[in-house]
Amino acid sequence: xxxxxxxxxxxxxxxxxCLSAEVMEDRLDNGMKVxxxxxxxxxxATFQVWYKVGSRDEPAGKRGISHLLEHMMFKGTPKxxxxxxxQMIKNNGGVDNAFTTRDHTAYFQILSSxxxxxxxxxxxxxxxxxxLDPKELEAEARVVMEERRLRTEDDPQNxxxxxxxxAAFKAHPYKYPVIGWMSDLSxxxxxxxxxxxxxxxxxxxxxxxxxxxxxxxxxxxxxxxxFGPIPKGAARxxxxxxxxxxxxxxxVYLEKEASLPYILIAYHVPNFPDEDSYALDVLSSILSxxxxxxxxxxxxxxxxxxxxxxxxxSDYLDPMLFILGGTALPGKxxxxxxxxxxxxxxxxxxxxxxxxxxxxxxxxVEAAFIMGQDSLYSQARVIGxxxxxxxxxxxxxxxxxxxxxxxxxxxxxxxxxxxKNNRTVxxxxxxxxxxxxxxx
Amino acid sequence: xxxxILILMLLAVLAGNVSALDAERKVMDNGLIVxxxxxxxxxxxxxxxxxxxxxxxxDAKKAGLAxxxxxxxxxxxxRRTAEQISEEVEFIGAAIGADADDxxxxxxxxxxxxxxxxxFDVFTDVLLNPVFPSKELENMQGRIVGSIRQSEEDPQxxxxxxxxxxxxxxxxxxxxxxxxxxSVTVISRSDLVxxxxxxxxxxxxxxxxxGDISSDELMDIMKKYFSGWTRRDIPMRPTYEVSVIDSPxxxxxxxxxxxxxxxLGHIGIERKDPDxxxxxxxxxxxxGGGFSSRLMQRVRDELGLAYDVHSxxxxxxQKGYFQAGVQTKNxxxxxxxxxxxxxxxxxxSEDVSKEELDGAKAYLTGSFPRRLDTMSKLSGLLAQVExxxxxxxxxxxxxxxxNKVTIEDVRRVANKYLYPDRYVLVVVADQDxxxxxxxx
Numbered sequence: 001x002x003x004x005x006x007x008x009x010x011x012x013x014x015x016x017x018c019l020s021a022e023v024m025e026d027r028l029d030n031g032m033k034v035x036x037x038x039x040x041x042x043x044x045a046t047f048q049v050w051y052k053v054g055s056r057d058e059p060a061g062k063r064g065i066s067h068l069l070e071h072m073m074f075k076g077t078p079k080x081x082x083x084x085x086x087q088m089i090k091n092n093g094g095v096d097n098a099f100t101t102r103d104h105t106a107y108f109q110i111l112s113s114x115x116x117x118x119x120x121x122x123x124x125x126x127x128x129x130x131x132l133d134p135k136e137l138e139a140e141a142r143v144v145m146e147e148r149r150l151r152t153e154d155d156p157q158n159x160x161x162x163x164x165x166x167a168a169f170k171a172h173p174y175k176y177p178v179i180g181w182m183s184d185l186s187x188x189x190x191x192x193x194x195x196x197x198x199x200x201x202x203x204x205x206x207x208x209x210x211x212x213x214x215x216x217x218x219x220x221x222x223x224x225x226x227f228g229p230i231p232k233g234a235a236r237x238x239x240x241x242x243x244x245x246x247x248x249x250x251x252v253y254l255e256k257e258a259s260l261p262y263i264l265i266a267y268h269v270p271n272f273p274d275e276d277s278y279a280l281d282v283l284s285s286i287l288s289x290x291x292x293x294x295x296x297x298x299x300x301x302x303x304x305x306x307x308x309x310x311x312x313x314s315d316y317l318d319p320m321l322f323i324l325g326g327t328a329l330p331g332k333x334x335x336x337x338x339x340x341x342x343x344x345x346x347x348x349x350x351x352x353x354x355x356x357x358x359x360x361x362x363x364x365v366e367a368a369f370i371m372g373q374d375s376l377y378s379q380a381r382v383i384g385x386x387x388x389x390x391x392x393x394x395x396x397x398x399x400x401x402x403x404x405x406x407x408x409x410x411x412x413x414x415x416x417x418x419x420k421n422n423r424t425v426x427x428x429x430x431x432x433x434x435x436x437x438x439x440x
Numbered sequence: 441x442x443x444x445i446l447i448l449m450l451l452a453v454l455a456g457n458v459s460a461l462d463a464e465r466k467v468m469d470n471g472l473i474v475x476x477x478x479x480x481x482x483x484x485x486x487x488x489x490x491x492x493x494x495x496x497x498x499d500a501k502k503a504g505l506a507x508x509x510x511x512x513x514x515x516x517x518x519r520r521t522a523e524q525i526s527e528e529v530e531f532i533g534a535a536i537g538a539d540a541d542d543x544x545x546x547x548x549x550x551x552x553x554x555x556x557x558x559x560f561d562v563f564t565d566v567l568l569n570p571v572f573p574s575k576e577l578e579n580m581q582g583r584i585v586g587s588i589r590q591s592e593e594d595p596q597x598x599x600x601x602x603x604x605x606x607x608x609x610x611x612x613x614x615x616x617x618x619x620x621x622x623s624v625t626v627i628s629r630s631d632l633v634x635x636x637x638x639x640x641x642x643x644x645x646x647x648x649x650x651g652d653i654s655s656d657e658l659m660d661i662m663k664k665y666f667s668g669w670t671r672r673d674i675p676m677r678p679t680y681e682v683s684v685i686d687s688p689x690x691x692x693x694x695x696x697x698x699x700x701x702x703x704l705g706h707i708g709i710e711r712k713d714p715d716x717x718x719x720x721x722x723x724x725x726x727x728g729g730g731f732s733s734r735l736m737q738r739v740r741d742e743l744g745l746a747y748d749v750h751s752x753x754x755x756x757x758q759k760g761y762f763q764a765g766v767q768t769k770n771x772x773x774x775x776x777x778x779x780x781x782x783x784x785x786x787x788x789s790e791d792v793s794k795e796e797l798d799g800a801k802a803y804l805t806g807s808f809p810r811r812l813d814t815m816s817k818l819s820g821l822l823a824q825v826e827x828x829x830x831x832x833x834x835x836x837x838x839x840x841x842x843n844k845v846t847i848e849d850v851r852r853v854a855n856k857y858l859y860p861d862r863y864v865l866v867v868v869a870d871q872d873x874x875x876x877x878x879x880x
Contacts, residue, residue, distance in 0.1 A: 039481075041481040041813070042809055042812065042813040044809050086731045087731070087799070090729065090730070090799065090802075090803050091799055091802045093807035093810060094810065095730075095807075110810055112806065138744070139743075141744075142744030142745070143740055143744050143747055144747075145769075146745065146746050146767065147747035149699045149769060150747055153698045154697045154698055154767075258593050259592050260589055260593075289526070289530045290514075290526035290530065291523070291530040292530075295526075296523065299583065300579055303582060306583055306586030329582060329583070363531060364530065365533075367533025370552060371484055374814045374815050374816065
C-alpha cells in the first residue's frame with residue numbers, strides 16, 4: 001500500500017497497475033467470483049454480495065419484483081428468522097443494507113473485521129434458503145408502496161425523471177422504474193417471488209467483494225466453506241433488446257403541485273466502456289462543478305436557474321442516457337433554462353473545450369480515485385460497479401481512457417449524440433396549491 | 441435546524457473502544473486550537489475548521505446571516521475572484537466548502553498531499569480575506585431564495601420548519617439555518633463584513649487536520665498561512681430560554697400529497713447533559729435503532745404502514761429536541777400517530793427488556809471503530825469533541841457512560857424527557873383524506 005502511494009507521486013502513469021495489484025481474485029467451482037482487498041487502516045471490513053439481476057430482468061405485470069425481493073431477503077430463512085441477520089450485525093456494532101438498480105441487486109454489511117464470519121454464514125444461508133412467508137410478503141409489498149409514495153409520487157422532480165425515462169425508451173426495459181408499479185406490487189404472490197428467487201439467486205449469477213482489515217487467504221477459505229456447497233443455477237435468459245434509434249424529439253409534460261418549474265433533457269448515448277464513453281464523461285465534468293460551464297454561464301451568469309446539471313449515466317449494462325437538467329430561478333421561464341442548457345452544448349459543438357478544462361477533468365478523476373479509497377464501502381462499490389460491467393479491471397481502462405481524451409473528442413461526441421432527433425425533453429409545470437389555506 | 445439529524449449522528453458516533461482519537465492538541469499563540477492526527481494510508485489530507493459563529497449570534501431579523509457569510513467566503517477575496525477560487529480548487533480535484541450549523545460554522549477541505557500548499561493557500565485566503573462583493577452577494581441571495589422556494593416542495597422540509605417554530609419559539613434553533621426568504625433578502629454586505637470581523641477569530645476556532653501530513657509539516661503550514669490571523673475580543677454569546685409547552689399543539693398543513701408527513705416531538709436535552717448516555721440508549725430502543733427499534737418493528741414490520749419511521753434526540757449547545765418522524769399514506773395517518781404515542785407511553789410505563797438494553801448498548805459501543813474509519817469522519821469528530829468540551833478521553837468516557845446505563849435509568853429518563861401529553865405534532869398531508877383528529 002505504501003509503495004503504491006510513492007509510485008503514484010513519482011509516476012502518475014503507474015497508478016492503474018498499482019491500484020489493480022491490491023485485488024485478490026478467485027472463482028469457486030460453482031462459478032461464483034470472489035474479490036478481496038486488504039485495507040488495514042481500521043479494524044473494520046465491508047462484505048458485499050452482488051447479484052446480476054435488476055428491474056431489466058422483470059416480466060410484464062411484475063415490475064418491482066427485484067426490489068421487493070431485496071426487501072424479502074431480510075425476512076429470514078428456516079435457520080435465521082426474520083430480521084435476525086440485521087439484528088446480529090447491529091449487536092456487533094455494524095450496519096447492513098441493500099440496493100437494487102436496473103441491472104443488479106447488492107447486499108452489504110460494514111462491521112468489525114473480526115465478525116466477518118456472521119456475514120459469510122448468513123449471506124450463504126439466504127442465497128439458498130429464503131422463507132418468503134406469504135404474510136411477510138404482503139406486509140412488505142405495502143412497505144414498498146409507501147416507499148414509492150415517498151420517493152416518487154410525492155416528489156415532483158423524481159416523478160418527472162420517471163416520465164422522461166419512460167418516454168426516452170420504447171423497447172428496452174430500462175423504461176420501467178426499479179420501484180415498480182402499485183398494481184404490480186400488489187399482484188406479486190409467493191409463487192412469483194419463489195420462481196424469481198430460484199432463477200436469479202445462485203452463486204454463478206453473483207459475486208462477492210470484501211474490503212477491509214482482513215487476511216485475504218483466511219477469508220477466502222471461510223467463503224469457500226460456506227458458499228462452495230451451493231449448486232449452480234439453471235441457465236437464465238439474457239435481455240437481448242436493443243433500443244432502436246430515436247428519430248424525432250419527444251416531449252413530455254408533468255403538472256404537479258410544485259413551486260418552481262424543472263426541466264430534464266435526455267439524449268441516448270453509449271455506455272461504458274464504449275470508446276466514446278470517456279469523452280462523454282469529460283463533457284459531464286466540463287459542465288459540472290462551481291468552475292464548470294453550467295454554473296458559470298447559466299446559474300451565475302445569465303441567472304436563469306437555481307441549479308443545473310449535466311449527468312452522464314454511464315455505468316449501465318446497456319446504453320443509457322446523458323441528462324441535462326435544471327430548476328428555473330423564481331420569475332424565470334423554463335424555456336429560458338432549456339435554451340441556455342442546449343446552448344452550452346452548441347458552444348462545444350462550435351469550439352472544442354480548452355485543454356485546461358479537459359486536464360481538470362483528468363485531475364478530478366484521479367483525485368476521486370484516491371479520495372474514494374478513504375471509505376471501505378465506496379471502494380467496494382466502485383469495484384462492484386466495474387465488475388458488473390464486465391470485470392473490475394475495467395477500472396484501469398477507465399482511468400486510461402479519461403487520460404487520453406482530447407478536446408476534439410469532446411467536440412466530436414457533442415456533435416454525434418446531442419442532436420434534436422435524439423432527445424427527450426420533460427418539463428414539470430408547477431400547479432399552485434389547490435387545497436386552500438393552511439389549517440391550524 | 442437544517443442538519444439536525446446529521447449532528448445527532450456525528451454525536452452518537454462517539455462510541456466504542458479503539459485508540460482512534462489519538463490526536464495531538466496544541467494551542468497556538470493566537471489562541472487557535474489545533475488538533476492533528478497523522479494517517480499515512482492515503483496521500484491526502486482532510487481539514488475542518490470549526491468557528492464558534494452560528495445563528496445563536498444572529499438577530500431574528502437577519503436569520504441566515506451565519507450561513508450566508510460562510511457561503512460567501514469563496515465568492516471573492518483580496519487576491520482572487522470567485523471564478524479563480526473555484527477554478528484553482530477544482531483543477532486539482534480538491535474541495536473546499538463552508539456552511540453554518542446550529543452551534544458553529546465549519547470550513548472544510550479535502551486535498552491530495554501533493555497539493556497541500558495550494559490547498560492551504562486558497563483555504564486561508566477565503567478564511568482571512570473575503571471581500572463579499574456586492575454583485576456576488578446579490579446573485580447568491582437570489583439563488584438562496586430560489587432554493588428555499590424549491591425546498592418548500594418537500595413536505596419533510598415544511599414539517600421540519602413548522603416543528604422548529606412551534607417547539608423553539610424565539611430561540612434561534614427554531615429557525616432554518618439558511619434563513620427565510622424575507623430575512624435573507626434584507627442582509628447587506630456590511631452585515632457580512634461585520635459578522636466575519638466579529639466572530640472569525642483564531643481564539644474562537646478549532647482547526648482539525650487528519651491525513652498524510654507530519655507534525656512538522658503542519659507547523660510549517662501554520663506559520664506560513666495562519667500567522668497573520670490575530671486574536672480578537674469575541675462578543676458574549678447570548679443564551680435563550682425555551683420551555684416545554686403545556687398541552688399538545690397540532691399543526692395541519694394541506695397539500696396535494698399521497699402521504700402524510702408526520703413529525704411529533706418537543707424540547708430535549710443539551711449535549712452536556714449527564715443523562716445523555718441513558719437518553720441515547722432509551723431512544724435507540726424507541727426509534728433510533730433502525731430495524732431493531734420498537735417504532736420500526738411495529739409500524740413497518742408488523743403493520744406495513746411506512747418505509748421509514750424513526751426518533752431521535754438532537755442535542756446541541758443550548759438545549760435540543762426530541763422528534764419522531766414518519767411518512768404514511770394519508771388514510772393511515774391517525775393510526776400511525778396513535779401508534780407512536782403508544783410506544784412513547786410504553787417507554788414511560790414499562791421497563792425495557794434486558795435483551796433490548798443489551799442490544800442497544802452493544803450497538804452504541806460496538807459501532808465506534810466503524811464511525812471513525814475515514815479521515816473525514818475523524819477530522820469532523822475531533823473538532824466536535826473539542827467544541828462540546830467532551831475531552832480527549834471522550835471515547836473511554838462514552839463507552840463507560842453507555843455501559844453503565846441500567847433498565848431503571850432507561851425508565852427514569854423516559855419519564856423525565858418524553859412528554860406524551862405536551863408535544864408538537866405537525867402533519868403535512870392531504871387533510872381531507874388524512875382527517876387528523878384533534879386528540880390523537
